[in-house]
Amino acid sequence: MSLLHGLSRRGANVVLAGRSSDTSIFSAIPLMRGFNPGPTWHAAKVIECGAAAVTLRSFPDAMFARVSNQHFIVEPLADEYYCTPQSVAAHTLYENADSYHLVEPLGVLDTSNCKYESVSDRAVKVTGSKFNLSEQYTVKLEGAELVGYQTIILAGIRDPAILEVIDDWIEGVTRASKIRISELFPDNNEISLVIRLYGKNGVLGDRELKDKFEGHEAALLFEITASTQATANAVAATVAHIGLHYPIEKWHGLISTLAFPYAPAEIPRGPAYQFNMNHVAIISDPLELRALFRMSIHEIG
Amino acid sequence: MARLGDITKLIRSKNAGPFMLTIDIMFVDRDSFELVKSSEAFSIGQISRLFNIHDTDLIVQFVESAMAIKISFPRQISSGGPGDTDVFGCQQYALLVDLEV
Numbered sequence: 051m052s053l054l055h056g057l058s059r060r061g062a063n064v065v066l067a068g069r070s071s072d073t074s075i076f077s078a079i080p081l082m083r084g085f086n087p088g089p090t091w092h093a094a095k096v097i098e099c100g101a102a103a104v105t106l107r108s109f110p111d112a113m114f115a116r117v118s119n120q121h122f123i124v125e126p127l128a129d130e131y132y133c134t135p136q137s138v139a140a141h142t143l144y145e146n147a148d149s150y151h152l153v154e155p156l157g158v159l160d161t162s163n164c165k166y167e168s169v170s171d172r173a174v175k176v177t178g179s180k181f182n183l184s185e186q187y188t189v190k191l192e193g194a195e196l197v198g199y200q201t202i203i204l205a206g207i208r209d210p211a212i213l214e215v216i217d218d219w220i221e222g223v224t225r226a227s228k229i230r231i232s233e234l235f236p237d238n239n240e241i242s243l244v245i246r247l248y249g250k251n252g253v254l255g256d257r258e259l260k261d262k263f264e265g266h267e268a269a270l271l272f273e274i275t276a277s278t279q280a281t282a283n284a285v286a287a288t289v290a291h292i293g294l295h296y297p298i299e300k301w302h303g304l305i306s307t308l309a310f311p312y313a314p315a316e317i318p319r320g321p322a323y324q325f326n327m328n329h330v331a332i333i334s335d336p337l338e339l340r341a342l343f344r345m346s347i348h349e350i351g
Numbered sequence: 352m353a354r355l356g357d358i359t360k361l362i363r364s365k366n367a368g369p370f371m372l373t374i375d376i377m378f379v380d381r382d383s384f385e386l387v388k389s390s391e392a393f394s395i396g397q398i399s400r401l402f403n404i405h406d407t408d409l410i411v412q413f414v415e416s417a418m419a420i421k422i423s424f425p426r427q428i429s430s431g432g433p434g435d436t437d438v439f440g441c442q443q444y445a446l447l448v449d450l451e452v
Binding site: 254 | 361365366367368369370371373375377402403410412414416417418419421423429430431432433434436437442443445446
């Protein structure tokens with residue numbers, strides 16, 4: 051709606067905005083021109099993901115929508131792509147926890163009575179999209195905060211003897227590293243170390259069902275977080291060195307366990323953040339948005 | 352009984368916002384859709400156990416128009432937060448592919 055006010059009241063030709071509802075970018079102009087919000091919001095939902103609603107999308111491309119007050123028609127621009135009624139119907143599920151209802155600032159798009167039909171071998175017409183205007187105008191407010199600075203190390207292990215005892219070995223490296231970290235930084239309790247084992251549970255973490263590493267090669271990702279980049283880098287260098295020579299019972303003598311693809315092995319990742327606000331603000335008048343969001347007009351060229 | 356991966360044309364997961372995960376399962380035909388709708392292996396209890404979440408946090412929807420089942424639940428860690436292994440939630444459906452239904 052902020053976009054609409056900017057456009058309609060002040061005659062802006064281009065609007066640059068920060069984070070917004072993706073669908074609003076496409077629904078703003080039809081809504082401003084008085085189009086039926088049902089087909090408008092639904093068409094916007096389909097095309098905001100570009101060509102995602104085609105049957106098989108091998109690379110990003112655009113989607114074209116024609117919107118009327120009774121229906122909308124979507125058609126992909128790339129020659130080899132095509133939409134089917136099922137591919138478009140399925141798209142309302144994408145990135146949405148509710149299959150038939152999509153919540154937007156002005157209300158809720160209801161697709162439960164939609165009909166999807168082919169109008170050519172590549173275009174689909176959708177009827178029945180309804181938009182239920184909310185009594186209250188709502189705005190989602192999201193916030194993020196700095197967690198710290200990170201340094202990561204990527205390393206491979208191929209030795210079957212180490213892989214045979216990999217879980218205990220990782221635990222040993224973690225334990226030894228934490229002891230060393232507390233010796234080096236005795237008053238600092240903001241340093242964290244995580245070691246992920248790709249090949250076993252890097253993707254699913256503690257949801258993984260397979261509890262034993264089974265591959266012939268493992269990738270380890272070490273992640274160090276600290277309150278400054280310099281601390282994270284220093285800790286990472288220490289952890290890399292401890293890990294590199296951490297022993298297993300089988301091999302007698304100093305071993306070297308980690309295949310680093312890069313030198314230096316430690317890769318500073320920069321600041322890390324986490325979401326700290328997920329709030330729905332109720333606005334009694336869209337003009338209240340001026341207090342929340344700064345807006346300025348510039349003449350260019 | 353059938354392996355879910357063999358009777359579906361698509362199984363995928365993605366974030367629905369930074370705090371929710373949503374999984375879509377699209378079936379090859381109506382018979383497969385109906386088979387899973389009534390399958391024991393697809394009960395709320397089984398799904399909660401598989402994803403290690405509380406059954407009261409789980410939303411399961413049967414989407415007739417798309418011959419699909421949608422499962423949604425809150426992420427254990429918000430997107431990109433400390434300890435997150437999958438920022439966009441892209442690969443969290445993986446255990447469903449081999450599920451016997």
